[in-house]
Amino acid sequence: MPEGNGIHRWAARHEAAFAGKPVRMDGPQGRFTDSDVFDGRKLERVLAVGKHLGYDFGKDRILHVHLGLQGDFTEGSGPLPAVRGALRMRMWSAAKVKQPAVPGASKRHGWYSSDDGTGHLDPEQVAWVELRGPTDCSVYTNEKWQQLTERLGPDPLNQDDPERGFAKVRKSKKAIGQLLMEQDVFAGIGNIYRAELLFRARQSPFTAGKDVSDAVLRKMWKDAGPLMQAGMVDRRIVTTLAKDRPRRGGGVIAAEDAHYVYRRNGLPCRICGTKVMKMEGFAGRNLFWCPVCQAEENKA
């Protein structure tokens, strides 16, 4: 379900948990049949570009994961839980045992264990992740991964040079609210950040790309990096400034205070009080904006 910030977060967490060691992997319900390619091999690093994850096992083998709209990970420590729900793939840390976990098993598959009850393992060291509902979970070569990254636009979370993306916006007749959703313009931005970045720049979603001022473009780009980096609070995206949120008790940011316009249609704009608007199917998704703060005449 996440936008780019959530993807980079998973990459960092999974790299910290698994990289540098052999990992176990399977697709216990037959939804992922290539787990053998990776099972028992050492994970070298976890790549993140836009909304794409790449678990790099070296030797020209990368596990590509794209969560899409419905995909999500669950993670935990302790013993691997029983299979439940619709599980695509799971990955867990492997502890090396002195004897094959399964007598007669091949070295690659049999000499690592996490929950086989052999007693060779400290349960506190076990970490696991489960993946369900992804758009893609498949084997990539280095070349295929490179083709993917070349197709994507600059990613605000990867310190990329934004000029390539700016150039595409400047020559496009499409609305900026549509361009922000296109991953070959900017990678990693999704429907929440589209709405919130446009609002924070007081930019109308309907202005053609070629008519958006450079100042606003740069402002949105400069905003996007830190905003996406700080983006997750309790697995939620928060984009409101503290001064624009109502004061409530405790340090927790309430879900209804997290956004300026996203899913706030019918509610008053936090800045001007005008009712926030919603339009269905704008670049295939629901668009939210304030018709006053983001009026087309506001463009610099």
Place this chain on the structure above:
DNA sequence: GAGGAATGAGAAA
């Protein structure tokens, strides 16, 4: 228990 919506994107028409 049904039905819809959700932080996505590729293919089809």
Place this chain on the structure above:
DNA sequence: TTCTCCTTCCTCA
């Protein structure tokens, strides 16, 4: 522009 993939969670009855 419309369909289709796919899973979970929430609302409503």
